[in-house]
Amino acid sequence: MPKLAVFPKAYMNALCVDGSMSVHDWLLIAESLEVDGVEWYAGFIENEERTNWSKFKSIAHDKGLEIPMLCCSPDFTHPDRAFRQKQIDKEKKWIDMAAELGAGFCRVLSGQRRPNVSIAEGLKYAADSIECCLTHAEECGVSLVIENHYKDDFWEYPEFAQHMEVFCGLVEMIEHPRFGVNYDPSNTYLAGEDPIELLRRVSSRVMTMHASDRYLIEGTLDDLRREESGSSGYARRLRHGQIGEGLNDYDSIFEELKRVDFTGWISIEDGVDGIDQLRRSVDFLKKKMSDHFAR
Numbered sequence: 618m619p620k621l622a623v624f625p626k627a628y629m630n631a632l633c634v635d636g637s638m639s640v641h642d643w644l645l646i647a648e649s650l651e652v653d654g655v656e657w658y659a660g661f662i663e664n665e666e667r668t669n670w671s672k673f674k675s676i677a678h679d680k681g682l683e684i685p686m687l688c689c690s691p692d693f694t695h696p697d698r699a700f701r702q703k704q705i706d707k708e709k710k711w712i713d714m715a716a717e718l719g720a721g722f723c724r725v726l727s728g729q730r731r732p733n734v735s736i737a738e739g740l741k742y743a744a745d746s747i748e749c750c751l752t753h754a755e756e757c758g759v760s761l762v763i764e765n766h767y768k769d770d771f772w773e774y775p776e777f778a779q780h781m782e783v784f785c786g787l788v789e790m791i792e793h794p795r796f797g798v799n800y801d802p803s804n805t806y807l808a809g810e811d812p813i814e815l816l817r818r819v820s821s822r823v824m825t826m827h828a829s830d831r832y833l834i835e836g837t838l839d840d841l842r843r844e845e846s847g848s849s850g851y852a853r854r855l856r857h858g859q860i861g862e863g864l865n866d867y868d869s870i871f872e873e874l875k876r877v878d879f880t881g882w883i884s885i886e887d888g889v890d891g892i893d894q895l896r897r898s899v900d901f902l903k904k905k906m907s908d909h910f911a912r
Contacts, residue, residue, distance in 0.1 A: 618910045619874075621902060622654035622685055622884040623647050623895065624827075626857075633660040640673060644680055646892060650899050654683035656884040657718055659690075659711050670717035678719075685882040686722040686762070686799075686825055687715040690769040693746035694728030694739045694777045701746050704728075708746075709753045716757040722825050722882070723754065724799050725761045726769065727778035727787060739777045744790040755795045762799035762824050763788065765815060767807040779808050781815050788822055797824035801886075802865045803831045813869050820877045828902055829886040830863030832856055857889045860898035867902070871909035 625646075631638035640663050647655045655677060663669050677684050689711045691704045708725065715723040727743040734742070747761060754761050765784050768775040778784040788798060800823045802812035816823070834856055861867065885902065888895025 620653040624656040624886045627888045648680040654685045657687045674719045684718045688724045692728040693743045729774040730777040760795045764799040798822045799825045801827040803829045826883045830860045832858040832863040861901040
């Protein structure tokens with residue numbers, strides 16, 4: 618049976634920008650949700666003090682929570698070698714953080730889709746950079762998982778590997794026991810593509826998953842695909858919603874993950890409309906996981 622974690626999607630500014638919420642406050646909220654763990658974010662203000670890392674692990678464990686994954690956003694597609702090396706060094710520090718937190722997984726991205734970088738160049742830059750991090754990750758007992766992402770909040774350009782063919786091409790370039798996929802079905806809609814098709818292509822490499830949901834505020838999926846194919850950033854027609862009430866087909870998703878004997882972590886990235894919404898999303902996923910993985 619997979620395990621369930623939560624991510625503080627609704628509290629990112631409070632934890633990462635203005636400091637109006639402490640990590641301890643977030644852990645109290647997570648504890649009340651009766652999940653197995655909490656996904657950590659590299660940008661929490663309190664992470665800046667390295668001595669806090671092991672303390673956070675202890676506080677979480679005291680509340681019955683594991684920290685399975687550290688969410689990071691390295692940018693490996695810059696044409697300047699020195700820039701990429703700085704990103705590699707930063708990722709290695711995040712791997713150290715993940716290890717001290719007790720996290721077995723650390724998310725990576727490819728980088729930004731810069732207009733002056735070709736697909737072939739971007740693939741090589743990203744694959745080479747990730748491979749440079751894998752030796753350190755293996756030494757630390759951490760696996761790197763690449764997400765089919767759309768755009769980091771602080772980036773100028775969208776994710777280089779946002780689209781399915783590029784993403785799958787990058788995954789296929791890196792064969793390592795400590796490298797896999799963090800699958801996010803909602804992000805596939807942001808690329809104007811089919812999340813089930815992507816999952817079937819990469820399911821054997823999926824180590825972790827982000828669970829959320831999106832709904833159309835107007836128009837149809839065909840409208841979305843026409844508008845968002847090749848677009849930059851977030852889809853105009855899509856909004857966050859409660860898991861189970863949006864576009865994602867969790868029966869089909871879990872059937873495919875069950876087929877490949879997935880037993881990893883599923884981290885909820887919803888709750889933007891408050892703790893009650895997050896609680897309902899937790900309850901929905903618990904039932905769906907039981908329906909599909911407990912039989």
